[in-house]
Amino acid sequence: MTSLSFGSTALRQQAASLNFTGRGLCFRFALNLHSYGRPDTSRSLKQGCTLPLRAQQPFRQKGLQLRAMASANGAAADERVVQLRAKLKEAKVDAYIIPTADAHQSEYPAECDARRAWISHFTGSAGTAVVTQQHALLWTDGRYFLQAEKQLPKGWTLMRAGTPTCPEISDWLASNLPEGSVVGIDPLLHTVSGAQELHQRLENEERRLQPLGGVNLVDSVWGAARPAPPAAPLRIHTLEHAGASVRDKLGRMRKELAEAKAGALLVTALDEVAWLLNLRGGDVAHNPVFISYALLTTTSAAVYVDSSKVTPEVQAHLEEAGVEIKPYDALLSDVKSLAAAGKRIWTDPDKVSFAVKTVALEGATGGSRGKGKKRTRSGAATADDAGDAKVRRAAVLEKPSPVTAAKAVKTAAELKGMREAHLRDAVALAQTLHWIETEVGQGGRTITEVEVDEYLTGRRAAQAGFVETSFPTIAGAGPNGAIIHYRAESSSCASVDSNTLLLVDSGGQYDCGTTDVTRTLHTGQPSTHQRICFTRVLQGHIGLDQAVFPEGTHGLALDILARAPLWEMGLNYRHGTGHGVGAALNVHEGPQSISHRIGSAGTPLAVGMVLSNEPGYYEDGAFGVRIENLLVVKEASTPFKFGGQAYLGFERLTWCPLQRKMLAPEVMTQREVDWVDEYHKEVWEKVSPRLQDQPQVLEWLHINTAPLELQAEHLGKKQPALAMA
Structure with a gap:
């Protein structure tokens, strides 16, 4: 159907x-x-090839x-x-x-x-x-x-x-x-x-x-x-990249069901369905997901999806895992039947729709909820209604989806794929930054923001296993860089000439992983003010990158590390510092994050989670600066373990040079200079082997990853005041 x-x-x-x-x-x-x-x-749609x-x-x-x-x-x-x-x-x-x-x-x-x-x-x-x-x-x-x-x-x-x-x-x-x-x-x-x-x-x-x-x-x-519904075919996400079979994942979820004393688990988030079933789709731009639900009991599993998207290979993949394929529209009736049969259905209250929960409650009460009961002045039933707390608890377990937490902690295979995806991405980034600096900075050519987007997308598309961009590329020149989620349009985009500060935030979806990276560069000579702003953002980026923290720490506790250098100057940014990233899945995923918002404190960081590190600074009508790498949480090596507790840190995934002329040595410490040199050394070691057949790009990478060679007398001797542009 x-x-x-x-x-x-x-x-x-x-x-x-x-x-x-x-x-x-x-x-x-x-x-x-x-x-x-x-x-x-x-999380801005862009054209590509x-x-x-x-x-x-x-x-x-x-x-x-x-x-x-x-x-x-x-x-x-x-x-x-x-x-x-x-x-x-x-x-x-x-x-x-x-x-x-x-x-x-x-x-x-x-x-x-x-x-x-x-x-x-x-x-x-x-x-x-x-x-x-x-x-x-x-x-x-x-x-x-x-x-x-x-x-x-x-x-x-x-x-x-x-x-x-x-x-x-x-x-x-x-x-x-x-x-x-x-x-x-x-x-x-x-x-x-x-x-x-x-x-x-x-x-x-x-x-x-x-x-x-x-x-x-x-x-x-x-x-x-209204546009037609999407109908992209499904594809199998291989065990090589997933690291766990569908049967293993279903077994893990069934253990969660037993512990929670629930009879069924309803999975409604599209990336969770895709992760659980080791499938990917193309129904939503930039997100390799497909329109579907999954419903799991202790003895059965079903995916509710348009059957026209299911290829013979995918059908065999699901049958082998014991997953039945059902029409998308059958979900509500099946939920109602399960509830009527006395099955307690586990739903995530932040993800399940009001309609789905209503169906479950009506199934549990035989469709007689609210009849003949006293009403409040708004028409809602009182606590005497059959939909009172006791009935709701019996019919529906409201609790965060166990798939969310499982998906957030990457398997060894997923991390291997993420590392490979970032190396492929690094080649495209080096090619693009070389092109911008050569064509515009040295050649004096004027290009547009859309051309930057198209060139970068083309370089990514040439990489093995590339599927699509992981979000619409943000290429913001000058004042447009201050629009945090700017989208260039061919009819109105700005030019990038030989004196432009350009912010480029982009990412790719590969068969093995997902990337997200931001670099800010100048095609001419940046002002002192711009260099200091850039360096303050970099200092915050380094502070978070180098963090060591006890197991159980939430992202809220780390956010200040990225903001402190800006705060010292009375500056700030209006967005969070880091979001979770999926493995060959959505570029934004939870539950982990690094943010100053109190509501973000719910989930501690854990080994295997992937997050972004992206502080920024933006002056309306002038320019924007953001520096972003992806990080994976790892166990840190510390001389002590107070209270027997493990300590954690980060491993970098992103490998792309920082523009040297944007640095302001006068506000940097030797430790920060050493960090830049160490990072660039790793960029060269990891990326240069993949550019051996591109001598011009290789030479550009060599120049831009060389040691800074800054003398101590040039570092941190003064704190220049910022003249707001």
Whole structure:
């Protein structure tokens, strides 16, 4: 049976049949603001060339339609909002919340599910739109303020989340909607985690939250222009690269089920399904995942996916592992049946949709939940309802997915693949930086940001096992470098001439691993101010790179190491310092991160986790600086182990020179100079053997990895004041 993608017709018909009113469930909408500083997220689609593993469906095509819809004029956007407001009236709701996420809470949805981008024209990876009859608002975080200012059409209001004057969505709704107002949501697109926040806030203010089954209101406006669902074939992620068989992984999850006293595990996150089944797909640009669910019991396992994507090889792979292939649309009915049979279903409250949990609870109570029960003034059932805490605990175990933690700690095979992917990537990076410095810096040629993107993508595509970019390349020249998740467009991109500070943040998906790297370079002579800013960022990067910390330490405790050199100058950056990275999977993954946000403190770093190290500094309207390597957590060698506790540190994965002329020796210590020399020595040793047939690039690498040879009298003798540009 062929199904549509997230929220397919059949799935929405099932959702529409549910009685969402008076659920007895607490519901909140969680704004998808990530604690790390990447497009993330995201985590910005770019063009490229035909690729080895996806030749029949080049990745460059996946971004064209979304980019086109995001750059339409304001009049078109106004008409979309006008039509959506008419749909609100028909649905009898006063406000409608439009998240970035799809039914699987993906950071990057497929084009057909990019509803928030379509209605608002804002294409950043994090944000939430709210539309009422009088207002159209977009909440997003500091990474995207400049981008949103440029992309939002007339009539939209940017809500700068995380700033002192910006209210939470729930507070804004409670304060700006009149009593008796109804706030609508699509129950397939919202989680049930932390339900009290929005449901209770609205109820306390005489407002009501109303899940709307059936057709999504944005989809009803989008109509025939909505992109077709993705249909990329699945491919096997080999045991050589995975390091554990599907049977081994299923066995590990079944042990978790037994310990948790649950009867079934529902896996909804796309990267978790892909990891669990050793499969990869191409349904979402830059993320090698496929639209699916997985449902595991103590005796069975099933994947819910469009069968047209399943090749004979993949079918045999799944059959050997004991995994049944079922239609995507069969998920809700199977969940309901399991719950009706008394199986306690383990769901991740931050990932499972409100609709799926509702189905489980109705199955557990025979579909009679809420009948004849006393209601609150909002229409929600009281604690006497059959959906009270006791019934919910019996039907659904709400706990973080065990797949999340298992996936975060890489196997030896995955780490081997990640190291190889970064060496392949290093060749493409060296070729590109050599080209920029030769063509522009020395040759005086003027190129564009898009040309930088296309050249780098082409060099990556020439590497063995390249699949696609791991996120849309950020090539920001001058002021555009200050837009943290900038996306260059051929029609409006900036030029890169012989006096340009250029920030390039990019990554690749390979058959064996995933990369993410940022370098900042100048094609001419940087100012003293720019060099000092760059060096302060580098000092923070070095501080985190060299960290040694006790086992059990959270990323929150390490974040200050990257910020302290900037703080000394009264400077800072608005994004997190590090995010988790998947192995031949999503470039953003949790649960680990390195961030200053208190909410990021939940998961300690563990041996085998991969994270980014990416401090930065940005001056609006002037320039941006970011330096990013990927790191893997390893056990550190220390002379003592206080309390018998292990101590941890980092191993570098990224090998790309830092531009020497961007350094400010006058603010560097000898230890920092030694770090740069040691790093460059390793870059040369690891990358030069792969450039033997490219003498010009090899010579460039040799020059740019030579020792700095700075004399002690030139180091750290003064602390120049920064003249803000």
